Structure formats: structure tokens, C-alpha cells
Amino acid sequence: MNIFAFEFRKYVGSLAVWIGSIVGLLMMFMAFYPVLAKDAAILDLFLEHYPEELLKAFGMGGELSLASVAGFFAFSFAFTQLVIAAQSAYYGFHFVSVEERERTADFLYAKPISRASILAAKYAAAGLALFLTNIGVWAGSFLAISWFRGDATYELWPVISLLLTVPVFQLFFFSFGFLVTAVSKKTTGVIGPAVGVSFVLYMLNALRRIIGGELLGLLSPYYHFDPNVILQAGQWEPFHAGISIGAIVVANVLAVRFYLKRDMSTAI
Amino acid sequence: MRAFRHYVLLTGGISLNAIELKELTKYYGKVRGIERLSFSVKEGEIFGFIGPNGAGKTTTIRTLLGLVFPTGGMATIFGLDCIRHGKEIRKNIGYLPSEVFYYDQMKVIDLLKYSASFYKRDCTKRIHELAEIMELSLHRRIEDLSYGNKKKVGIVQGLLHDPKLLLLDEPTSGLDPLMQKRFFDLIAAENKKGVTVFFSSHILSEVQHLCDRVAVMKNGSIIRLESVETLRQENYKKVVLKAVDLSAEDLGLSGVTDFKVDNGAARFFYRGNAQELVGAIAKQQISDVVIEDPSLEEIFLHYYEQAQP
Numbered sequence: 284m285n286i287f288a289f290e291f292r293k294y295v296g297s298l299a300v301w302i303g304s305i306v307g308l309l310m311m312f313m314a315f316y317p318v319l320a321k322d323a324a325i326l327d328l329f330l331e332h333y334p335e336e337l338l339k340a341f342g343m344g345g346e347l348s349l350a351s352v353a354g355f356f357a358f359s360f361a362f363t364q365l366v367i368a369a370q371s372a373y374y375g376f377h378f379v380s381v382e383e384r385e386r387t388a389d390f391l392y393a394k395p396i397s398r399a400s401i402l403a404a405k406y407a408a409a410g411l412a413l414f415l416t417n418i419g420v421w422a423g424s425f426l427a428i429s430w431f432r433g434d435a436t437y438e439l440w441p442v443i444s445l446l447l448t449v450p451v452f453q454l455f456f457f458s459f460g461f462l463v464t465a466v467s468k469k470t471t472g473v474i475g476p477a478v479g480v481s482f483v484l485y486m487l488n489a490l491r492r493i494i495g496g497e498l499l500g501l502l503s504p505y506y507h508f509d510p511n512v513i514l515q516a517g518q519w520e521p522f523h524a525g526i527s528i529g530a531i532v533v534a535n536v537l538a539v540r541f542y543l544k545r546d547m548s549t550a551i
Numbered sequence: 552m553r554a555f556r557h558y559v560l561l562t563g564g565i566s567l568n569a570i571e572l573k574e575l576t577k578y579y580g581k582v583r584g585i586e587r588l589s590f591s592v593k594e595g596e597i598f599g600f601i602g603p604n605g606a607g608k609t610t611t612i613r614t615l616l617g618l619v620f621p622t623g624g625m626a627t628i629f630g631l632d633c634i635r636h637g638k639e640i641r642k643n644i645g646y647l648p649s650e651v652f653y654y655d656q657m658k659v660i661d662l663l664k665y666s667a668s669f670y671k672r673d674c675t676k677r678i679h680e681l682a683e684i685m686e687l688s689l690h691r692r693i694e695d696l697s698y699g700n701k702k703k704v705g706i707v708q709g710l711l712h713d714p715k716l717l718l719l720d721e722p723t724s725g726l727d728p729l730m731q732k733r734f735f736d737l738i739a740a741e742n743k744k745g746v747t748v749f750f751s752s753h754i755l756s757e758v759q760h761l762c763d764r765v766a767v768m769k770n771g772s773i774i775r776l777e778s779v780e781t782l783r784q785e786n787y788k789k790v791v792l793k794a795v796d797l798s799a800e801d802l803g804l805s806g807v808t809d810f811k812v813d814n815g816a817a818r819f820f821y822r823g824n825a826q827e828l829v830g831a832i833a834k835q836q837i838s839d840v841v842i843e844d845p846s847l848e849e850i851f852l853h854y855y856e857q858a859q860p
Contacts, residue, residue, distance in 0.1 A: 289665060386652035390708070393616045394669040395642040546579070546619040549609070549650070 286391075286401060290378075290408035298412050301370045305363055305416065306423035312359035313427035320350050320435060347515050352437035356428060357510035360445065364452065364505060367420065368481035371413060371453040375460020376477050378409040379542060380470035388547040398543055413453045421446050441517040448508040448519065455504045455527050456481060458534035465538040469548055501526060567630065569594045569716055569747035570615065574624035577610050584610035585771045587624065592749055597742055599758035599779070600751040601851065602768030608751040609649060610771075612718050615749075616646060628716065642670065645714035649721040649751075651705040655694035659704055662693060663711060670712040681707040684733055699725040706734060710741065717741065717748045723757060735761055755851050767854060775854055782850055788825075789849060792817045792832065793839035802831045809853060820845065820853055 319326045326349055347354035379402065382388040391401065424446060428437065459480060464470045488505035491497070500506030500523075507523035570592040577584035585607035592598040600608050613619045615626055617637035626633045628640045653662050660678075667674035682689050685703040693701065702725040709717065717738070723731045738761065742748055752758055758765050759779055767775040775782075797817045799810040806823030821828050832840060845853070 285668070385654075386650065387654060389613070389618060389646070389648040390653060390666070392618055393641060393644070393646045393648075394666070395638050395640075396669060397638045398617075544620060547613070549613065549618070549648070 286396070286404035287408050290405050291411055294374075294408065294412040298415060301366075302416055302419035302423075305366050305370075306419055306426070308363055308366060309359060309420075309423040309427040310430075312362065313356070313431040316352070316355045316431045317433050319355065320352075320433070326350055347511055352428060352432045352435045353441060353514045354511075356424070356437070356442065357445075357514045359427070360424070360510040361505070363420065364508070364510070365481060365485055367416070367449065367453060368456045368484070368504075369478050370416060371456035372460045372480050373473060373477035374409045374412060375457035376464055376470065376473040377460070378405050379461065380464040380473065383548050384470060384473075386549060389549055392547055402539065402542060409457065413450070413457060417449050417453065420449050438517065441514045444518055445508075445510055445513045448513065448524075451524065451527055451531070452504055452508050454531045458531045458538065462534040462538040462541075465541040465545065567594060568592060568627075569596070569629060570598075570749060571627045571630075572611075572624070573626070575611070575614065575621055575626050576623035577607075577614055577619060578622045583607075583771045584619075585614070588771075588773060589624075590766055590773060590776055592747060594747050595742070595745050596764065597738070597748040597750060597762045599762035599765035600749065600768065601753065601755065601758055601765055602751075603753055606768040607771040608768060609720055612646075612720050612749070612751060615718060616641065616644070643715040645709040645712065645717045647705045647709040647717070647719045647722050649724065651698075651701045653693045653701065653704060655692070657693055658690055659687065659693065659696070660689040662704065663689070663708055666708040667711055672712065674711040677711050677713065678707060681710055681737075684737060685730065699727060699730070702726055703730070706737070710737070715746060717746055717750075719748065720751045721753070722750070723752070723754070755846075767851060787845050787850060787853070788821045788828070789841075789843050789845040790817075790819055790821050790828070790832075791839075791841040792835065792837045794835055794837040797835060797837075801835065804828065804831045820849075 330349070347357055349355050349358060382391055392398065424442065428442070456477075460477060463476065484503040485505050487499050488503040488509075491499040491503070491506060497506075504527050507527045508519070513519060568591040572588045572590055575588040576586050588607075588611060600611065602608055610619065614621050615628060615633050617634055620634065629643065631640050633640055657665070659682075663674075663678050663682075667678065678689075681687075685706055687700065687703040687707060691700075693704070696704065702722075706722070709719075719738075723734060726734060735757075738748055738750075748761075750758065750762060762779055764776065764778045765782065766773045793816050795815065797812065799807050799819065804821065804823065804827060806821055808820045808822070810817065810819040812818075828842075
């Protein structure tokens with residue numbers, strides 16, 4: 284049994300829950316679409332009763348109408364991004380720190396295998412788990428759209444463009460978690476930091492929507508890959524995508540360097 | 552493996568040092584782990600590493616394994632740098648940590664097979680032999696095992712690949728006396744086959760029983776490195792005199808240490824001429840006298856209290 288197979292096996296149970304949650308969330312949101320789309324006027328009336336800032340914070344009131352398939356899918360996908368971010372960050376915080384948190388590092392790292400090989404195997408196992416989630420997101424998105432759009436039409440390419448952002452979005456949060464655990468002396472919790480970072484960056488983008496400007500958004504991948512913008516433009520915004528990709532590269536290079544020279548903590 | 556073969560070719564079968572430390576230092580930030588440790592362990596030797604908790608025993612072993620990186624100095628195992636050639640070196644090391652933690656959801660046999668898979672050889676027969684000796688049930692989940700049984704898993708996983716060097720960090724904690732004996736027999740048998748054993752402990756009777764040489768550690772440094780035999784044969788005598796109001800000055804002897812009076816008896820260690828000791832005792836008003844060789848434990852504590860590294 285190699286490390287990759289051993290590690291991947293540990294993801295299988297939680298992976299089913301994550302993918303099921305993401306697909307379920309997409310289905311649940313899109314299930315409201317036929318009702319809301321039936322009478323766009325009622326929907327507009329409904330939204331008028333909410334403050335503009337609140338609608339902006341939740342990604343509504345953009346260029347795309349919520350009565351359109353693309354508009355409603357963008358609204359739904361913004362919440363899906365939150366779950367994808369939490370899962371990716373969780374894996375990032377978890378995938379190498381688990382050996383130290385559960386005190387098994389003295390078993391694995393005393394074996395005749397280089398630390399780089401262990402890291403590569405663990406990275407690949409987590410990467411495969413994220414890739415399978417990505418497939419789940421694609422399948423869930425197209426199923427939800429095709430089941431609930433009724434007679435409404437939508438353009439395929441903007442949806443594909445949006446779904447193509449998922450791996451980069453996942454890697455952003457995954458790499459953030461990896462970097463934090465690689466430089467930290469000790470990682471005590473995983474769920475808290477993972478949920479925390481996914482919410483904080485989400486709220487940062489929500490705040491940007493309210494106060495305007497771009498500065499806060501530059502720090503948040505929710506802004507770099509805003510579903511409303513991508514579904515409307517049909518493509519990524521190169522500068523924003525570049526920031527995310529650059530951050531991923533820098534985080535990974537630093538995290539690997541730190542991790543390979545890291546003192547494995549133990550119970551002393 | 553190539554590097555290890557190269558070492559074997561270079562040495563041509565001549566007995567060299569299995570472990571060699573040169574000024575090995577490890578600081579955790581500003582906290583000292585070990586400081587300028589220099590010593591060597593010969594191939595085929597059983598080497599004891601003695602000291603209380605926090606003396607630096609575990610840090611030394613974990614540095615040899617590349618689990619932590621030295622701040623200064625260097626260490627070699629079978630002539631190879633333990634950081635640069637860590638992967639090669641670890642093929643020939645069996646390691647038993649002081650605190651054993653494994654993947655709780657696994658069955659013992661699956662964990663041992665996983666452990667064996669890193670050595671690219673069939674260890675099945677050896678796993679079953681060792682499990683039988685240690686009376687270890689192979690089909691229970693790790694999470695269901697007591698601490699002592701987890702320790703047995705540690706012993707089997709440390710020995711299953713027939714290593715040439717055993718790094719044992721307080722190996723007997725959690726084992727009952729019967730299992731301790733079996734474990735010592737196992738280690739002695741491995742040593743007879745030529746396996747080098749590096750054995751950390753704070754229980755001196757274990758070291759006395761098993762080791763050839765012993766390094767005594769305090770605050771991250773070695774305060775004494777000696778053969779067990781030499782330590783025991785040092786000319787120390789433990790003296791107990793039943794007498795009223797006797798002080799060290801009354802004896803007028805040099806070489807008296809650890810002088811204590813309790814329950815009407817004066818107790819001390821004496822290192823020096825036996826004739827002078829008997830002469831000094833003869834001048835005192837005593838009701839009883841006991842002169843005996845101190846145990847290794849007492850020698851160790853005596854040293855420990857005196858040393859100021």
C-alpha cells in the first residue's frame with residue numbers, strides 16, 4: 284500500500300458528504316427558480332423591499348436579472364462557492380498537519396521515504412479529492428440548471444467559464460491552509476480556521492460591494508471569480524484571476540520550503 | 552540504498568561507529584533541546600542514554616531520525632549524514648518512540664502491513680513471530696488497544712524489517728514486567744545478531760541489565776559517559792553509621808559526599824582509601840556500621856546532583 288492510496292482512502296467518507304452537500308445546495312437553490320421566474324414582476328417587487336446594500340452584500344441587484352437562468356444561477360453559485368471554499372481550506376489546513384495533530388508523525392516520517400515524497404503523495408491525494416469535488420460541482424450545476432430552467436434559455440459558455448474557475452478557487456483556499464500549517468509551530472484546530480477564512484474573505488467581498496471600490500476585493504477570490512461578473516462577461520477577468528493564481532504559486536512555494544525544513548512536533 | 556552499500560564497501564566489514572555525534576545542538580527557538588553533544592556508538596553495542604524528562608534524550612533520537620533539524624553540529628549513522636541521507640539511513644533503523652500513536656481506525660495487522668510496505672520486503676513471517684512473542688492480537692483496532700498493547704504494536708513495527716540499528720526511546724513504559732522481560736530478551740537476541748541498540752531510559756535497572764555503555768544526560772548535555780561496569784566498579788562506598796550527633800567534620804576524612812543524618816544514623820558516600828575510612832570510623836562512638844557498594848541508581852543520583860553542566 285503506498286501513501287497516496289492510504290491517504291486518499293481517508294478522504295472517501297468525508298468526500299461523499301461534501302459533494303452531496305454541494306450538489307444538494309445547488310439543487311435546493313435552483314429549485315426556487317421556476318417559481319420566481321414565472322413572474323419576474325413579483326420578484327422585482329419582492330427585492331424592492333430590501334435595502335440596496337443588503338442586496339448587494341448577497342450578490343443580488345447586479346447586472347443580471349434574477350429572473351434569468353444565468354442571474355439566478357450566479358446567485359446560487361455564490362453560496363456554493365462558500366461551501367467549496369470551506370472544504371478546500373479544511374483540506375489545506377488538514378492534509379499535512381494531521382500527522383502532528385494526531386501524533387502519528389513519528390511513525391510516518393521515521394520511515395525510509397523522503398519528506399518531499401510524503402508531501403507529494405499527500406498533496407496528490409488531497410488534490411484528487413478536490414478534483415472529484417470539482418466534477419461534483421460541474422455535474423450538480425448542469426443537473427440543477429437542466430432540471431429547473433423549464434423553457435428559459437441560457438448561454439452555455441459563460442457557465443463553463445464560471446465552472447472552470449472552481450479548481451483555481453479551490454487551490455486558493457487549499458494553499459492558504461497549507462501555508463498557514465507549514466509556518467505555524469502547531470496547528471491545533473482545522474474546522475475553525477477553515478470556516479473562518481472562507482467566511483472572512485466572503486464578508487470582505489460583501490463589504491466591498493456595499494462600500495464600493497476595488498481594494499478590499501483584490502484580497503478576496505470571491506471577487507476575483509464573482510459569478511455575476513463571469514456569467515455576464517462570459518470570461519474571467521485576467522487581472523483578478525492573475526492575483527489568485529499568483530497567490531497560489533507564492534503560497535505553495537513558501538509552504539513547501541517551510542514544510543521540508545519543519546521540526547515535527549511530538550508529545551514530549 | 553546505494554549510499555548504504557557504498558558505506559559497507561568503504562568499511563569492508565571493519566567495525567565502525569554506528570552512530571557518531573559531533574557538537575550536535577538543537578534549540579527550539581530560544582529553548583535548549585540539546586547542546587554540543589559529541590559521542591559515538593559502536594556497531595553491535597547496546598548504548599544507554601540516561602536522564603530525567605527534559606534532559607534531551609528524545610530530542611537527540613528525533614534529530615537522528617530527521618524528525619527535527621539540528622541547529623548546529625552534525626550526526627552520522629553508519630557513516631552517512633542523518634539529514635542528507637535520511638531516507639537511506641532509515642531503511643536500517645527500527646524506531647520505538649516513547650509515546651506511541653498510530654492511526655486509530657486501522658486494525659493492528661493493517662498498520663503493520665502498511666509499516667512493512669515501506670521496506671520493500673516480505674515481513675509477514677516476522678510480523679507473526681513478533682506478535683506471538685509479544686502476545687499481540689493482530690485483528691483488533693488500534694483505538695481499542697490499551698496503552699501497553701499499543702506499545703507492543705510499536706515494538707513489532709520497529710523490529711519487523713530486521714533493522715541494523717534500533718532507536719528505543721523509553722521502550723518499556725506501559726509494559727507489564729512479563730512483557731518487559733520478553734522485550735529485553737528480544738533486544739538481547741537482536742543484539743546477538745549484530746544489531747546496534749541505542750536505548751534511552753530513566754530507569755537505571757534497565758540500563759544496568761542490558762547496556763554496555765551509558766551516557767548520563769542533564770539539561771541537554773552529557774555529564775558522564777562510561778561503561779556500566781566502570782560506573783559500578785568505581786571506588787565509591789555507601790556508609791551507614793549508627794551514632795549520636797555525628798558530623799562530617801568529626802570523621803576528618805576527605806572524599807566524603809552526600810553526608811546526611813536521620814533517625815540516629817549518618818549516611819554518606821566515601822571515595823578514597825579504605826584503611827583511612829576504617830581508621831576514622833574506629834575513632835567514633837558508634838553502635839553499628841554498614842559499608843556496601845552503592846547501586847547504579849545511587850551512583851547516578853549522586854552524579855546527577857553533583858554535576859553542573
